[in-house]
Amino acid sequence: MASLWVYLHFPALQLDSLFQSLHQPAPLEGAQPPLAAPASTPAPTPTSPALCLLDPGSFLIKQLNTAARQQGIQAGMTLSMASALCHDLQVLPYQAAQELQYLQQIAALLYQISADIALDPPCAVWLRIDPMLALYGGLAAYLGTLSQHITALQLQTQIAVAHSAAAAQLLCFSQPGFVSDDPALIAAALDHCSLHHSQLQSTATGQKILQQLQAMGINNLGQLLAIPRPELSRRFSTEVIMMLDQVAGDRPTVSQFYQPPEQFCQSLELLYQLEHTQQMQAPLGYLLQLLQNYLQLRDQHCYQLQLRLELRDHPPLLLNLQSACGEYQQARWLTLFQLKLQQLKLPAPLLKMQLSAGQTTARDGDNLPLFDSRPRDGAEAVNQQSTPASTATTVLTADALRLRSLLTAKLGAERVQQPSLHADHRPELANSYHQTELLMVAGKGDGHYRANRPPHRPSLSLLPLRPGLLLIQPIPLRMQLQLQPGLERITTGWWDQKPIQRDYYIGRNEDGQWCWAFKNASGWYLQGYFA
Structure with missing residues (x-):
């Protein structure tokens, strides 16, 4: 079967993820389910303030929400032009490292439906789906499952399907939403794709080649494919030939596939500084839900967690938490953290949280024998x-x-x-x-x-009869006892300089209590009470 690739592009990944972290991420239900979360619009409501992310290097608008787009702001604008269009525009810094972390979280969640995943930083992933179609029963069934995951991610998403990774990427930018496994339809769609959306746009030499092609009147891929290969090799550099080979599937585009991390470690940079531990419940619950998804996909539970709190102008705080029986559910870990945080007072405002799992093991205790009918945790x-x-x-x-x-x-x-x-x-x-x-x-x-x-x-079973309430130190006997038949003599302790020589009796006092008393060289003493 020919290769088939899906390209997923998230045009506002960091911005959408900031709003997503205010709620809970989609939890997993069962062993291998799709993410079960209510379908909701990832972008803020129209009443939300206009918000954008500014590239600190170029001072250009990198990402924006729906409210900012309604004010006429577009990606690539300068900050002064955007501020002139919207006076109450809220600006946050764009952070490539944080966006890459969000992209890795998406790859980890999609790993349960596709084994071959490749990252295309900063905000896109490839999925090779042809090995999975037999398992899901065809392209339509697979895309239905993928759609449930994408809806649960609550992110703005563009998707395209093609026979090669480069072709799927080109279609996603030129014709978002194109989904087909028919080679003829894919070839026809590729002919109308603009070359400005190809990988030539990502390099300086490629941009010069695009200017030369535009001067010749060649603007889409179909026009470029109409030129014979020898002519292309003579007039342009090998970069054009490599791009065409990648689109055709003759040259691989993806060189390395995603591998899930062996240990869980996720951080969350807060939008606002927190001064009280009660305000940490929502962001901490978000990180713990990511932990639950991580453990549930691997059928594991965790015994120890470490929470790192980065504070303003103060050394970070480390909170270690253990579970005696091992847990994977977010609610139980959150309860333990709430009890732990009740004793904590933040010495400075909280800026960032990082959660890491120290001890994770397989939940082999849940694999009960086939014919064992006894319920057991x-x-x-x-x-x-x-x-x-x-x-x-x-x-x-x-x-x-x-x-x-x-x-x-x-x-x-x-x-x-x-x-x-x-x-x-x-x-x-x-x-x-x-x-x-x-x-x-x-x-x-x-x-x-x-x-x-x-x-x-x-x-x-080998211990002698002993009282349920044993006094820390024996006290002098001040009551009358009705002694019962039987004597227990204890003579021991000569080897550690704590020798004793006592004769123990069981007796009953006037209140009906059964007492354990002994007699030694200095008199009678009360040792304890029987239940």
Whole structure:
């Protein structure tokens, strides 16, 4: 099958993306769906102020919205001419690096429907679609899916389809919206394409060639193709021949295809300076939605995020956040960040935010056995690894892990502790509290995680009877007890200079409470209460 290419051009990519970042980007629903977002017009409403992007190098209008276009402003105008046409024109700087980042985000979202994607900076992409037509059932079905994605992007878009990458680009600029896989229709459309929209316009030598062709009365591609190749080679440079070969598909235009990034890292430059953490919810939710799309396309979840806050005239702030069970959903990460930000006061106005994912692993816990009818959460399945070391320990469920993540984000990691048992007969040393951390399981490189536990975990079935409420330090016994038959003598601790020699009894006081008391050389003491 002959090659077939789609060229997507976004004439106001940075400007449209600035307005898009004020809402949420389109979320993914399910494993491999099109972006599900309400169809809306990307440009601001007619009541919005006139807005344009100014190229800081040439001081020419680079991009503009509908309101500015209605005032008579056009791309390529000088700032003084645009200001004369619209006195309340709002001007923002054009940033090529930021626009390239938006273009990479588009390529990442379109990667779920096309594997062969090539960037054409600053604001266009190529899609090679002929390998995908059999999967989607033809060009019409594929373009229908692509249309859903483009609508969800909420960007002004121009599209064209042709048999080569250069031909699709030429048609997109000359005849936007041309869609056909018929070679005869494509050839007829290319004959009427203006040469000023070809790749000759992008170089200085190409512009001189265009002036020579225009002086000869050759303005479109059909007129140029009517000249014999030997004559073209004799009168013009090889740049013309290369351009014709690329349009015909005899010479490749795309040399490198897009590869998704291995790690998530996205930044967002704010339109306005933020002074309060409550104002960060909308831009932070935008970045977290991009993270959800990234993880959902890869069937992964994330354990750790880092948020970098760049402030005005102040060193940047770094916020690290962990999830004990791994999350990919925007809402859950946003809840954790909200609890974290409640304790933060910005020392200076916020200018830019950058979100990066430190630990991402496959969501293999969601792949349950075919005949396993028991409902199980994905994080719980990850923790329930059938190893000899884990069968005798208590499994942390997903709800418990999420609760621990919420408490850690709210109170701080140093204030969230869990009890643990130790192999020691002395009641004061048999249990303690330790800080919970997230560690990778030793010997497993496929991304399994567990909660940090102390090295010694004696089996509960081997422990003697102990009270539910154990006093931190025993206190002298000031009550009468009705002792029960049975004696437990503990004589230990001579090796670490903390020796004890006690005789423990279980007794009942006048209030009906079951107590645990002991007697040593200095008298009777109360150690705890049974539940």
